[in-house]
Amino acid sequence: MNPNKSKAIGGILIILLVLISLFSVKFGAVTISIQEIWSSLSHILEGTEITDLNERIFMQIRLPRVIMGIFVGAALAVGGVLMQALFRNPIVEPGLIGTSSGAAFGAALYFVLGATFGFHFGEWTLPIAACIGGILSTLMVFYLSQSREGGKSSVVSLLLTGIAINALFLSGVGFLSYIARDPQARSITFWNLGTLSGSYWEGLYLVAGVTVCCVLISLRYAKQLNALMLGEQEAQLLGISIFQLKIKILLVNVVMVAVATAFVGVIGFVGLIVPHLLRMLNGSDNRFLIWAGALLGAIILTGADLTARLLLAPAELPIGIVTSLIGVPVFIILLRRSNYFF
Amino acid sequence: MITLENLSFEKSGKQLVQDVSANFEKGKMHLILGPNGAGKSTLIKLISGELKPSNGTVLMDEKNLHHISIKEQAKIRAVLSQNIELSFPLDVSQVVLMGRFPHYEGSPNSLDMRICEESMKLFRVDEMRDRNYLTLSGGEKQRVQFARVFAQIWQPVQGKSRLLLLDEPLTFLDVFYQYDLMDKIREFMVENPDLTVLGVVHDLNIAAKYSDTIMLLKNSKVFAKGASDDVLNEKNIYEVFGVVVENKFEIK
Numbered sequence: 001m002n003p004n005k006s007k008a009i010g011g012i013l014i015i016l017l018v019l020i021s022l023f024s025v026k027f028g029a030v031t032i033s034i035q036e037i038w039s040s041l042s043h044i045l046e047g048t049e050i051t052d053l054n055e056r057i058f059m060q061i062r063l064p065r066v067i068m069g070i071f072v073g074a075a076l077a078v079g080g081v082l083m084q085a086l087f088r089n090p091i092v093e094p095g096l097i098g099t100s101s102g103a104a105f106g107a108a109l110y111f112v113l114g115a116t117f118g119f120h121f122g123e124w125t126l127p128i129a130a131c132i133g134g135i136l137s138t139l140m141v142f143y144l145s146q147s148r149e150g151g152k153s154s155v156v157s158l159l160l161t162g163i164a165i166n167a168l169f170l171s172g173v174g175f176l177s178y179i180a181r182d183p184q185a186r187s188i189t190f191w192n193l194g195t196l197s198g199s200y201w202e203g204l205y206l207v208a209g210v211t212v213c214c215v216l217i218s219l220r221y222a223k224q225l226n227a228l229m230l231g232e233q234e235a236q237l238l239g240i241s242i243f244q245l246k247i248k249i250l251l252v253n254v255v256m257v258a259v260a261t262a263f264v265g266v267i268g269f270v271g272l273i274v275p276h277l278l279r280m281l282n283g284s285d286n287r288f289l290i291w292a293g294a295l296l297g298a299i300i301l302t303g304a305d306l307t308a309r310l311l312l313a314p315a316e317l318p319i320g321i322v323t324s325l326i327g328v329p330v331f332i333i334l335l336r337r338s339n340y341f342f
Numbered sequence: 343m344i345t346l347e348n349l350s351f352e353k354s355g356k357q358l359v360q361d362v363s364a365n366f367e368k369g370k371m372h373l374i375l376g377p378n379g380a381g382k383s384t385l386i387k388l389i390s391g392e393l394k395p396s397n398g399t400v401l402m403d404e405k406n407l408h409h410i411s412i413k414e415q416a417k418i419r420a421v422l423s424q425n426i427e428l429s430f431p432l433d434v435s436q437v438v439l440m441g442r443f444p445h446y447e448g449s450p451n452s453l454d455m456r457i458c459e460e461s462m463k464l465f466r467v468d469e470m471r472d473r474n475y476l477t478l479s480g481g482e483k484q485r486v487q488f489a490r491v492f493a494q495i496w497q498p499v500q501g502k503s504r505l506l507l508l509d510e511p512l513t514f515l516d517v518f519y520q521y522d523l524m525d526k527i528r529e530f531m532v533e534n535p536d537l538t539v540l541g542v543v544h545d546l547n548i549a550a551k552y553s554d555t556i557m558l559l560k561n562s563k564v565f566a567k568g569a570s571d572d573v574l575n576e577k578n579i580y581e582v583f584g585v586v587v588e589n590k591f592e593i594k
Binding site for chain 2: 084088089090223224226227228229230231233234236237238239240241279283284285
């Protein structure tokens with residue numbers, strides 16, 4: 001890794017992100033012209049009412065959706081970087097260790113029980129429910145996969161425990177949608193497949209705020225995560241409190257991923273491929289992986305969302321299906337490569 | 343420098359270290375010898391703070407080790423161990439830089455970088471600085487780890503003495519590098535009189551040649567300790583290892 005290469009990659013990623021975001025606001029079920037984008041932005045600046053239909057589509061649907069994609073992509077990718085660094089393994093991502101399915105379960109529970117018993121504490125109820133679900137499932141996987149001797153997580157036991165806990169929480173989601181009434185069941189199905197179509201400005205502020213905070217916090221721990229590459233014992237000999245580091249990183253990751261999942265549903269594989277592509281480009285320094293991961297994650301998710309909208313236009317595919325279609329082959333290639341040890 | 347007081351360690355009902363007391367003087371090389379399972383590695387891990395003793399205390403400069411934060415410990419104590427793998431590909435120079443982690447927040451300064459350079463030169467790994475650590479041979483990896491560990495304790499810390507622990511670091515090296523490394527540790531000790539070296543090696547010849555004092559462990563207890571020449575005799579070696587020593591190979 002050298003600093004000039006990092007800067008070059010950063011520059012290219014920013015240009016790509018701007019380009020793909022422009023494409024993404026422009027194209028979809030309705031194509032929006034540059035003039036319309038320009039005119040609706042100037043309406044906002046002047047504080048005047050938007051009357052044109054296309055301009056309203058742009059401001060209320062298209063723009064929040066694209067920006068939501070950017071932040072969710074960043075959150076998922078950085079979550080992947082953190083989990084891989086923490087578990088010292090290149091095939092871990094938030095979806096595989098139960099965070100996403102737990103969050104979906106928490107959200108489904110809120111939908112069904114909230115509708116049945118009528119509790120609702122405003123805007124924050126849904127993300128908090130998703131967060132609690134995500135924290136619960138991640139802790140279960142983390143705790144159950146620790147071997148009794150020495151407290152180390154072997155990767156095989158980690159992944160297998162992840163599969164089991166994922167199955168548990170997804171069947172919980174299945175049960176809830178089975179007992180749910182129609183509108184609730186539809187909301188639940190949306191979690192499992194993931195879509196950015198429900199994005200709105202208030203939710204976007206929350207996701208953006210949480211993601212930015214968590215990424216900044218992660219950058220502070222990049223050095224310690226680098227030391228962890230040597231193994232937990234060696235990192236401790238370098239003066240790092242492993243237990244505290246684990247708790248902090250898990251917490252940051254769970255909050256970031258669970259909040260994103262609360263608004264857009266379960267989107268897999270972004271957290272897996274992004275850190276990997278970056279490592280192939282420029283090595284494994286976590287300081288680089290975190291900020292570049294945020295950018296590349298944003299690019300990939302925005303691209304996937306654009307694909308999901310255009311492939312069957314005017315209908316659209318759930319984005320989780322698109323990322324899985326890209327992610328699964330990459331995952332299999334990783335498993336078959338030999339320059340990683342497991 | 344290091345004092346052990348009635349140190350014991352028990353794991354699942356088994357005594358791995360029993361009632362070890364010793365005083366390791368500053369500026370000398372103290373080596374611990376003993377057969378497999380005698381408790382040598384456990385003893386090193388108790389002194390490095392990786393394990394907490396079930397009984398007794400480790401004193402570092404007269405201070406109880408467990409009252410010193412692991413961050414402070416890391417500034418003055420480094421451990422050379424064996425067979426360290428990386429979970430992700432990383433350049434050699436970045437691995438060596440990890441040795442400076444306890445000394446800086448944020449980004450390394452020019453002093454940190456200079457120390458890494460000197461340490462890499464000392465262990466002749468400066469020419470492979472841009473290579474991926476995972477692609478190196480076992481011996482090369484070990485030399486990179488030496489460079490990293492020495493970078494960690496390269497400079498004296500005001501008011502404290504430094505400690506280098508050896509946890510069988512020579513195991514995967516060929517004879518040339520085994521002696522080369524021990525020579526380097528000895529040279530480093532001459533220039534850094536506050537450094538104490540304490541550790542485990544397997545080779546009796548190396549122990550005899552380089553150590554100032556020897557501690558013999560048998561069945562998790564101290565069998566004998568003292569100046570190397572007094573402890574390493576045929577009788578003690580026979581009783582601890584069950585082998586008869588004849589002429590030593592002398593490697594100059």
